[in-house]
Amino acid sequence: MAKIAAIPMILTALCVFVGGTLWTVVYSFTSSKLLPKAKWVGLDQYERLWNTNRWIVSIENLMIYGICSLVFSLVIGFVLAALLDQKIRFENTFRTIILYPFALSFIVTGLVWQWILNPDFGVQNIVRSLGWASFEFDPLYNQDIVIYGILIAGLWQGTGLIMVLMLAGLRGIDQEIWKAARVDGIPTWKTYIFIVIPMMRPVFITTLVLIASGIVRVFDLVVAQTSGGPGIASEVPAKYVYDTMFLRQNLAQGFAASTMMLLAVAIVIIPWAYLEFGSRKRD
Amino acid sequence: MTEAIAGFEGAHGPKPRRTFSRRNIFLYGTLIMVALYYMLPLYVMIVTSLKGMPEIRLGNIFAPPVEITFEPWVKAWAEACTGLNCDGLSRGFWNSVRITIPSVIVSIAIASVNGYALANWRFKGANVFFTILIFGAFIPYQVMLYPIVILLREIGLYGTLWGLVIVHSIFGMPILTLLFRNYFTSLPEELFKAARVDGAGFWGIYFQIMLPMSLPIFVVAMILQVTGIWNDFLFGVVYTKPDIYPMTVQLNNIVNSVQGVKEYNVNMAATILTGLVPLVIYFVSGRLFVRGIAAGAVKG
Amino acid sequence: MSGNGVTSVEIKNLDLSFGAVDVLKGLNLSVNEGEFLVLLGSSGCGKSTLLNCIAGLLDVTGGQVFIKGRNVTWAEPSERGIGMVFQSYALYPQMSVEGNMSFGLKNARVPKTEIKERVARAADILQIEPLLKRKPSALSGGQRQRVAIGRALVRDVDVFLFDEPLSNLDAKLRADLRVELKQLHDRLDNTMIYVTHDQVEAMTLADRIAIMKDGIIQQLASPGEIYSRPANLYVADFIGSPAMNLQQGKVENGRFLAGEISIPLDSYSFEREAKGEVWFGIRPEHVLVGEEAAGADFELTVKAEVVEPLGSDTLVLTSVNGKRFWLRISGQSKVASGDSLHAGVNAADASLFDAGDEERL
Numbered sequence: 001m002a003k004i005a006a007i008p009m010i011l012t013a014l015c016v017f018v019g020g021t022l023w024t025v026v027y028s029f030t031s032s033k034l035l036p037k038a039k040w041v042g043l044d045q046y047e048r049l050w051n052t053n054r055w056i057v058s059i060e061n062l063m064i065y066g067i068c069s070l071v072f073s074l075v076i077g078f079v080l081a082a083l084l085d086q087k088i089r090f091e092n093t094f095r096t097i098i099l100y101p102f103a104l105s106f107i108v109t110g111l112v113w114q115w116i117l118n119p120d121f122g123v124q125n126i127v128r129s130l131g132w133a134s135f136e137f138d139p140l141y142n143q144d145i146v147i148y149g150i151l152i153a154g155l156w157q158g159t160g161l162i163m164v165l166m167l168a169g170l171r172g173i174d175q176e177i178w179k180a181a182r183v184d185g186i187p188t189w190k191t192y193i194f195i196v197i198p199m200m201r202p203v204f205i206t207t208l209v210l211i212a213s214g215i216v217r218v219f220d221l222v223v224a225q226t227s228g229g230p231g232i233a234s235e236v237p238a239k240y241v242y243d244t245m246f247l248r249q250n251l252a253q254g255f256a257a258s259t260m261m262l263l264a265v266a267i268v269i270i271p272w273a274y275l276e277f278g279s280r281k282r283d
Numbered sequence: 284m285t286e287a288i289a290g291f292e293g294a295h296g297p298k299p300r301r302t303f304s305r306r307n308i309f310l311y312g313t314l315i316m317v318a319l320y321y322m323l324p325l326y327v328m329i330v331t332s333l334k335g336m337p338e339i340r341l342g343n344i345f346a347p348p349v350e351i352t353f354e355p356w357v358k359a360w361a362e363a364c365t366g367l368n369c370d371g372l373s374r375g376f377w378n379s380v381r382i383t384i385p386s387v388i389v390s391i392a393i394a395s396v397n398g399y400a401l402a403n404w405r406f407k408g409a410n411v412f413f414t415i416l417i418f419g420a421f422i423p424y425q426v427m428l429y430p431i432v433i434l435l436r437e438i439g440l441y442g443t444l445w446g447l448v449i450v451h452s453i454f455g456m457p458i459l460t461l462l463f464r465n466y467f468t469s470l471p472e473e474l475f476k477a478a479r480v481d482g483a484g485f486w487g488i489y490f491q492i493m494l495p496m497s498l499p500i501f502v503v504a505m506i507l508q509v510t511g512i513w514n515d516f517l518f519g520v521v522y523t524k525p526d527i528y529p530m531t532v533q534l535n536n537i538v539n540s541v542q543g544v545k546e547y548n549v550n551m552a553a554t555i556l557t558g559l560v561p562l563v564i565y566f567v568s569g570r571l572f573v574r575g576i577a578a579g580a581v582k583g
Numbered sequence: 584m585s586g587n588g589v590t591s592v593e594i595k596n597l598d599l600s601f602g603a604v605d606v607l608k609g610l611n612l613s614v615n616e617g618e619f620l621v622l623l624g625s626s627g628c629g630k631s632t633l634l635n636c637i638a639g640l641l642d643v644t645g646g647q648v649f650i651k652g653r654n655v656t657w658a659e660p661s662e663r664g665i666g667m668v669f670q671s672y673a674l675y676p677q678m679s680v681e682g683n684m685s686f687g688l689k690n691a692r693v694p695k696t697e698i699k700e701r702v703a704r705a706a707d708i709l710q711i712e713p714l715l716k717r718k719p720s721a722l723s724g725g726q727r728q729r730v731a732i733g734r735a736l737v738r739d740v741d742v743f744l745f746d747e748p749l750s751n752l753d754a755k756l757r758a759d760l761r762v763e764l765k766q767l768h769d770r771l772d773n774t775m776i777y778v779t780h781d782q783v784e785a786m787t788l789a790d791r792i793a794i795m796k797d798g799i800i801q802q803l804a805s806p807g808e809i810y811s812r813p814a815n816l817y818v819a820d821f822i823g824s825p826a827m828n829l830q831q832g833k834v835e836n837g838r839f840l841a842g843e844i845s846i847p848l849d850s851y852s853f854e855r856e857a858k859g860e861v862w863f864g865i866r867p868e869h870v871l872v873g874e875e876a877a878g879a880d881f882e883l884t885v886k887a888e889v890v891e892p893l894g895s896d897t898l899v900l901t902s903v904n905g906k907r908f909w910l911r912i913s914g915q916s917k918v919a920s921g922d923s924l925h926a927g928v929n930a931a932d933a934s935l936f937d938a939g940d941e942e943r944l
Contacts, residue, residue, distance in 0.1 A: 126343050
């Protein structure tokens with residue numbers, strides 16, 4: 001009976017997750033255009049992919065966005081969690097405020113920040129009207145910094161989650177460790193750096209994996225905020241795949257691009273899974 | 284024992300602390316600044332949506348409205364154009380409701396049974412499927428987008444509401460199954476054993492023992508799913524046709540449509556309307572929301 | 584009582600409340616130099632709270648704390664000249680044993696050579712030299728607790744505070760470490776304040792025991808005194824396993840009367856006059872059985888209901904006046920349930936308490 005009840009799970013695991021992934025990988029070696037066709041062309045799609053400027057820009061953007069968002073959300077998330085952990089008043093209020101953007105969709109997030117960063121009405125306009133006439137801050141209309149405009153929105157949406165996870169990690173630290181450090185006369189900041197952060201390694205690793213797998217998926221935020229523009233300056237891989245498959249009817253090219261995304265995720269996930277499950281067995 | 288002490292010499296009682304110590308100023312100062320920064324976009328949205336267009340063109344996006352008008356809200360709800368039609372976001376709202384309700388019910392029903400089967404029955408191969416499922420949570424959606432198009436087309440549900448329900452159930456499965464599995468594992472196993480000794484079967488135990496004990500986790504799962512499905516954009520745009528586009532897709536079409544004059548106040552009203560459902564859930568559910576994302580995230 | 588009478592830790596009129604809950608109320612206590620004081624009580628009695636106040640880990644609500652004559656009420660824990668050992672060991676998991684022991688000293692800018700000497704000395708005393716390079720995760724519970732003691736030891740302090748240090752260990756290890764702690768105290772001669780809920784630990788380790796309940800010290804005395812002359816009904820009932828046999832009755836014409844029993848109290852040394860209702864208590868091992876019972880102040884016959892042989896001795900459950908009445912007899916004696924036993928009670932071995940204020944009479 002249990003097996004029958006689990007049929008949806010078994011089907012999902014086998015047909016969609018394993019089957020679908022394999023199918024995509026296999027068909028990335030074909031020349032499918034509007035419809036999937038088993039006409040093999042070897043690595044042609046990958047060659048074309050890496051010769052496409054749009055894809056290269058996507059990858060560059062993803063790297064910049066990824067590294068910045070990893071560093072900033074970990075640092076900001078941890079610092080905010082540490083501040084909230086100081087037995088402060090109104091902890092719940094602060095937490096509620098910092099976490100609420102996480103409840104909003106990327107579409108909403110993207111549109112709000114599109115408005116705030118609008119050079120004619122938003123931040124730039126206001127600073128200028130305060131007297132600094134040459135002030136320039138128009139990330140969404142400047143090819144060179146557009147990805148940072150998206151980063152600002154992404155961090156606003158996601159840091160709250162990291163903070164909550166870090167706070168849970170901090171709360172999980174044995175209170176007696178803090179007491180021992182106080183008896184030893186170790187200042188708070190040193191206790192954080194030399195004792196607490198090393199103890200929170202597992203939390204940092206899971207958070208890292210979580211952020212990383214979120215970064216690869218960035219799609220709606222870009223669609224809403226910039227639609228990939230100006231030009232192709234804020235394209236990202238997820239959008240490249242979607243556009244290629246559904247707008248340009250170039251299926252196999254999309255499959256090749258998504259296989260590359262899968263590869264990137266595997267590079268992050270497999271070592272992590274190995275560490276996680278490997279160490280569990282040893283314990 | 285010491286004699287009663289007449290007068291205290293020197294330090295006694297609590298250590299004197301100043302409310303405005305340098306530490307407190309730094310601590311609360313930083314937190315208040317951060318909180319203001321996080322509140323800013325919500326504030327800007329609300330303020331903008333209450334202004335008329337002339338006021339927006341002249342003024343400052345942070346300034347409160349001089350003249351409050353609800354016209355943008357009415358327009359966003361009932362008149363805004365998406366390029367295809369001009370009946371506002373209300374269509375998207377009802378589409379999202381029609382998508383979210385069955386998706387939440389189906390996905391939770393499936394995942395709770397999965398979690399129960401995994402936690403209590405441990406059939407052969409269960410762990411293999413479960414591991415695949417968990418790893419599946421990390422596979423970029425893009426990889427599985429097209430195969431699912433084919434699957435849905437085969438069973439004749441591509442482009443329909445029920446097709447999207449299936450998609451949400453599939454992609455919600457890893458985290459929800461994990462959530463339920465962990466919860467059922469945490470319940471005392473003796474309970475399950477006692478029920479088996481009493482002759483209860485798979486469904487009997489599920490409905491009579493497990494369900495009544497699991498209300499909180501069902502609420503957590505519901506919060507997780509309602510917000511997640513309501514906020515979805517990718518699946519909505521890939522697997523549905525324009526007449527059943529969910530609210531997020533329609534919102535994006537309204538705001539980012541190229542034709543016509545940009546009406547920022549209407550756009551912001553529409554944006555708030557779309558964010559309203561998850562925001563209300565978030566502020567009402569409070570701790571449960573945090574529990575949901577923490578459970579889903581830390582172990583996922 | 585060991586020590587030379589100099590006060591090491593003195594607590595004056597200490598109050599502590601968390602919001603509206605008063606945990607400690609006007610508590611006074613002075614601990615002598617070199618004394619081993621145990622704070623004993625059930626959970627929630629305030630014993631750990633008191634220790635944390637002494638350590639400076641909790642801000643007191645009222646009153647003062649002196650250590651070695653210095654008023655440390657407002658001092659930071661690290662400035663108080665104390666070392667502390669915790670129940671969960673609280674070792675820094677990412678540092679080696681050596682790192683754990685030297686981290687505080689490094690931070691206090693103690694010269695490197697001195698740190699080395701102190702760590703070596705502590706390691707020698709605790710016999711943990713082979714473990715110095717290991718991480719805490721590679722140590723057993725007993726070893727971890729030794730390292731935790733070492734971390735307190737290197738601080739070269741006058742007062743050691745122990746917060747239930749043995750509760751996380753299994754029974755055998757607990758007994759071993761108890762002996763080691765006692766030896767350590769004999770060797771170092773420092774003042775030690777030790778919190779526990781385990782009466783065996785308290786009885787074996789302490790020079791004096793302070794029994795706490797609801798934030799108030801019920802009795803502060805040597806283990807022997809607490810055992811034989813409990814100050815009130817709570818202490819009498821709390822110490823000893825099985826607990827003291829208690830019977831409620833009244834004192835009339837120099838006799839204790841309760842149902843079927845009537846005990847002459849001529850040999851009992853009263854601290855104050857008995858009036859009206861009283862509790863009469865006698866420890867199971869003070870009830871004489873068989874031939875020994877002959878000639879006791881009061882003799883009675885009881886029926887063994889349950890026999891619990893413990894090896895070294897045997898516990899026998901009987902009842903008197905419908906209340907449980909335990910006897911402790913030699914492990915050699917052969918008693919089966921259902922047997923009738925001749926028992927005797929001497930008033931000199933008993934404790935009497937007023938039924939009203941529950942204080943010793």
